[in-house]
Amino acid sequence: MTRNRDIMGVQRSAKECKTNVPAKGIVPALLRTPWYSLVLLLILASCSSQKKLDAYSDIYSERPNVIYVAPLNDLSLRRALRTTEDSLYNISLNVAAKHLYLTAADPLIHHGYYLPGPLASAQIAATEWRTGKQLRNDDISDYYTSLGIDAVLFITLQSWQCTYNTWTVEVEYVLRSTHSGNELFHVSVKAMKLLTTDFKGNLLPLGEDADFARRYGCDVETAQRCRLVETLNQYVLKDLPSGAHARQHNTERYIPSHPEYFNLKIHPDGSVQMLQTELYE
Amino acid sequence: MKKNDSHKTRSLLTLCASIVFIFHFSFFIFSCSGEYIGVPRAEVLRYQTTPTYGVLHELATAYAVSLNNAVKADTLHPGMYAEYGVTLALMGHTGTACRMLNAEMKAFPESRGMVTRIKQRLMPDMLIDTLATPRDTANLVQLAAWAYDSVTALKPLPPVAAVIDSTDTVWISLQTPVDSVNYPIRLTATEKREILERQQAEEAARQQHVADSLAAEKQAAIEARKQAQLEREREKKAKEEARKAEQQAREQQREEERKQKAAQREEERKRKAAEREEAKKNKKKQND
Numbered sequence: 001m002t003r004n005r006d007i008m009g010v011q012r013s014a015k016e017c018k019t020n021v022p023a024k025g026i027v028p029a030l031l032r033t034p035w036y037s038l039v040l041l042l043i044l045a046s047c048s049s050q051k052k053l054d055a056y057s058d059i060y061s062e063r064p065n066v067i068y069v070a071p072l073n074d075l076s077l078r079r080a081l082r083t084t085e086d087s088l089y090n091i092s093l094n095v096a097a098k099h100l101y102l103t104a105a106d107p108l109i110h111h112g113y114y115l116p117g118p119l120a121s122a123q124i125a126a127t128e129w130r131t132g133k134q135l136r137n138d139d140i141s142d143y144y145t146s147l148g149i150d151a152v153l154f155i156t157l158q159s160w161q162c163t164y165n166t167w168t169v170e171v172e173y174v175l176r177s178t179h180s181g182n183e184l185f186h187v188s189v190k191a192m193k194l195l196t197t198d199f200k201g202n203l204l205p206l207g208e209d210a211d212f213a214r215r216y217g218c219d220v221e222t223a224q225r226c227r228l229v230e231t232l233n234q235y236v237l238k239d240l241p242s243g244a245h246a247r248q249h250n251t252e253r254y255i256p257s258h259p260e261y262f263n264l265k266i267h268p269d270g271s272v273q274m275l276q277t278e279l280y281e
Numbered sequence: 282m283k284k285n286d287s288h289k290t291r292s293l294l295t296l297c298a299s300i301v302f303i304f305h306f307s308f309f310i311f312s313c314s315g316e317y318i319g320v321p322r323a324e325v326l327r328y329q330t331t332p333t334y335g336v337l338h339e340l341a342t343a344y345a346v347s348l349n350n351a352v353k354a355d356t357l358h359p360g361m362y363a364e365y366g367v368t369l370a371l372m373g374h375t376g377t378a379c380r381m382l383n384a385e386m387k388a389f390p391e392s393r394g395m396v397t398r399i400k401q402r403l404m405p406d407m408l409i410d411t412l413a414t415p416r417d418t419a420n421l422v423q424l425a426a427w428a429y430d431s432v433t434a435l436k437p438l439p440p441v442a443a444v445i446d447s448t449d450t451v452w453i454s455l456q457t458p459v460d461s462v463n464y465p466i467r468l469t470a471t472e473k474r475e476i477l478e479r480q481q482a483e484e485a486a487r488q489q490h491v492a493d494s495l496a497a498e499k500q501a502a503i504e505a506r507k508q509a510q511l512e513r514e515r516e517k518k519a520k521e522e523a524r525k526a527e528q529q530a531r532e533q534q535r536e537e538e539r540k541q542k543a544a545q546r547e548e549e550r551k552r553k554a555a556e557r558e559e560a561k562k563n564k565k566k567q568n569d
Contacts, residue, residue: 066391098329102322109358114391117364118325119371123399148394216323 055257056241058184062177063244064150066114068143071125072101073132073156088219095218096225097157100171103230104155107237112246136174144178151177151184158188160225164201168192169228173236189236191264193228206268231266235274320364321347334372341368359389363396370403379407 053060074097079086105115116124124147130138136154143149158170168190175185196204203220213223239258242248258274265273321343328336344365351357366381379400386396400408 068395095326095330098326099322102320102325105320105360109360114359114389116392116395117320117360117367118329119367120360120363120395120399123367123402124395127398127402146394147398148391216326 050257050259051254052239052241052257053253055260056185058177058182059175059241060253062150062179062182062184063249064113064175064177064184065244066148066150067108067153067175068116068124068147068149068151069101069104069121069153069155070135071121071132072097073136073154076157076160088221092219092222092225093160095222096160096169096229099226100155100157100229100233103233104153104237107234108153108240111238111240112243112249114243136176139181140176140178141181149178151175165195165197166192167195167225167228169225169232171229171232171236175240185240187236187258189232189262189264191228191232191235191266193224193266194268195224196268207270228266231270231272232264235264235272320360337368337372341365341372344368357388359392360385362388363392363399367399367403370399375404375407379404 076093076097078090078093081087081090102118105117109115128135132154135152140152143152152175154172154174154176156172156174158172161168161170170188170190172188173185174183176182177184196206198204203224209220209223209227212218212227213220216223216226218226236258242252259276261277263275263277265275267273321340324336324340324343328340344361348357348361348365351361362381362385366378366385368378369375369381370378382396382400386393397408
């Protein structure tokens with residue numbers, strides 16, 4: 001009786017091999033093992049995702065260097081002030097909105113863009129007569145002619161949704177060129193933060209949330225909201241190509257970019273999970 | 282031998298999987314790590330929620346420490362000098378603030394436009410330090426005069442100086458009745474709009490006044506022309522009447538003269554007839 005040896009080193013008889021479809025070659029072995037199938041899927045997923053050159057073709061063609069973050073357009077609803085909790089909730093949302101604006105510049109500065117700081121931006125914004133909506137739609141070429149700004153980043157905080165163990169925030173990012181007026185980058189993201197509570201239902205700050213609350217001197221809820229919007233900013237804006245004068249501007253063209261539509265799920269330990277969606281709802 | 286091969290393949294696949302896993306998750310970890318780039322966010326957030334002088338002072342101190350560390354470590358990020366400069370300017374230390382903004386402009390030349398705008402807003406007196414070209418003084422004086430007039434109507438306090446920059450931001454120094462310190466007053470958007478509307482209304486009224494005065498002048502000219510024409514007609518009529526009267530008088534005189542001549546002729550004829558009669562009578566007497 002002749003015995004064959006499959007790729008995993010198991011000796012089988014010819015009959016067994018005939019009946020059980022002998023696994024010869026690397027692909028059937030990979031498909032048969034769940035771990036390697038996962039690897040294969042990951043490799044395939046990374047190969048099939050869009051490249052930065054295709055995703056941000058306008059940025060690569062216009063090569064902006066100076067970006068100005070326009071004042072935040074906060075469309076989220078506030079509660080009517082009936083109890084102290086309502087007031088605290090509104091304060092928490094206000095602080096989170098401010099933190100969203102403050103942390104928007106960091107990933108872009110790390111990418112080699114020039115961005116004015118929050119106080120300087122506030123001074124520039126104070127000289128602007130147009131409303132946010134007008135700025136978003138009208139001609140903004142004067143920003144280039146008078147201030148030397150190549151692109152303006154508009155951030156719109158659409159809504160906050162709260163359930164007992166999750167907070168969801170919807171934010172829209174639009175980067176408009178001051179040269180051509182085109183939208184160089186437009187993304188709407190829904191980020192969800194999973195929370196941990198104690199047996200009474202009170203929020204438990206874990207890890208960086210606790211550090212944040214201690215450092216900023218705010219309550220747990222505000223800290224977790226701030227951390228959520230900060231992570232969202234980091235995740236979304238980090239994907240933009242590097243600035244025109246940055247060394248990586250040309251070398252990172254073929255790195256996979258984020259998918260066109262995606263949501264984020266942030267776990268209590270700080271890890272981020274990206275959920276690819278077909279179309280943003 | 283075959284067993285060793287399969288082990289090799291398995292370890293190779295595990296290595297590949299680990300690399301892919303590390304690549305993907307390191308990207309997640311890197312993208313989500315909190316980063317600190319010279320902006321003391323806690324202080325900025327505190328200043329934005331409670332904008333008091335004390336918090337501003339803390340913010341300036343934090344910026345100073347951050348800037349000092351960045352300069353020492355040669356990790357200067359864009360906007361750090363400008364942020365510190367703006368904080369100092371808000372505290373009133375315009376000299377140092379101007380130096381910081383100039384340093385920002387020197388370190389990052391692309392910030393020139395923004396620094397100029399910030400200086401125009403916070404310290405217009407120091408603007409000449411930034412701009413190489415002198416400003417249009419005549420235009421500035423004219424604008425300042427306009428701002429002075431406009432703001433006097435809006436603000437109850439008497440302004441002592443008014444400056445307007447190229448971004449139509451009006452800067453008014455007010456002397457309060459309590460103390461004699463001049464405060465730069467930054468007009469709000471509503472006030473600016475009011476000024477603009479007032480200016481537009483004044484411009485419209487001026488244009489209306491000009492148009493009205495032009496129309497009045499035109500009407501007056503028409504009236505004068507009509508009056509002159511009437512005057513001329515009246516004079517013409519008077520001349521005509523005078524000429525007619527003169528003619529009548531001349532005719533009357535001529536008639537009287539004719540009558541006188543006729544009467545004289547008649548008298549002459551009568552005298553001649555009487556003489557003739559007398560001569561006839563004398564002749565008859567002589568004959569007799």
